[in-house]
Amino acid sequence: MSLDFQMMREAMVESQLRTTGVDDMRVIRAMATVPREDFVPEERRRVAYAEMAVPLGEGRRMNLPMATGRMLAELGLRDDDHVLVIGAATGYSAAICARIAKSVVALEEDAGLAARARELLAGTDTIEVVEGPLDQGWSDGAPYDAILIDGMVETIPEAVTEQLADGGRLTAAVLENGVSRLFFGRREGGAFGAASFADSLASTLPGFEQPKAFTF
Template identity: 55%
Template sequence: MTEQNFESMREAMVSNQLRTTAVNDVRVVDAMRAVPREAFVPANRAEVAYVDTLVPLGGGRSLNSPMATGRLLTEAQPRATDRALIVGSATGYAAALLSGLVAHVVALEEDVALVTAARSAGLPANVELVQGPLAAGWAQGAPYDLILVDGAIETLPQALVDQLGEEGRLAAAVVERGVSRLSVGRKVGGAFGLVAFADAEAAPLPGFAKPAVFKF
């Protein structure tokens, strides 16, 4: 595949996957047009980097589809002055996108191989790559104006809500009865709630399973 091929595929992604699914924030669209998604997937999967589906990264992890990423970023309403946290940053694609939309990005990942891949991909200077359990967030950098949970979760830990600043936004895909629902919420007066806005397949993240219910 040549760079020209990848550029054509990025344009097709914008036209066929983003513009048709309410990814209508010009800044988000421009970022997704500019960032080479193929640099954030395994070399042997580069040719499917722009397909509208999950792209396996190894170790049971996957890269979200362009549509899911674009919708979450759009609904999160990133601002130029924001300090943002990405939970489950994987190889760094969402961090690279968000880096051009906000002031600073803390990219949290727990998988050593994915952290290594993110470093190799070459992230912008305003991205701080950190390693730790995803469900714990990264309290050292809190409070955040925006938290992007870059994948599907069954439960939203209170730790992440606590790390949001007042008026902070959080976007995630929440699994309800087997269906992944893209959702967004805002913290107001210390209270927080998520509202679903679209159903879409999203990459499952480890550490967010609902507690098992024991039956007697």
């Protein structure tokens, strides 16, 4: 039986985005258009739009649609923005950002996922896929008007926030006291501040572990 992915996208928009506070119509239109099923392994296509973090291989998972949607809506992308997507994986979130912003740098540290992202995004000349440690960001493309850390981290490194332009915005899911919370931050006058705006499950990104305190 063939699957109706367009119907699945519409159901995702209605049940996972509109009902959870995703009210930016640019984000909704982009997520209703970008074929999420193309960015997951063939054997996972039937669950591409499920309310879950879809396995991509190598221990990585695609972030939940609601988490990505909420973070992008809060980020408030504009058509002249230069954006960094950290944890780009196979490129799904970068493809969404590219439908709104002027240019996108998609950072991924797993070589296999980055290769797949380049393949899938080859026809979009406003996206550059780069490889490197996620927790270091991508200084070669800085400064950025907006940074999306598309997954859950334990800490937001200063190395990343320093790559924001003055007035630049950042969203991420942060593990706080055992709870995954969505955070919005802004860099102003050389300082960065952030606060949570929602609780949400999100897929874990590697390399952002909080240093463990020494105990006797």
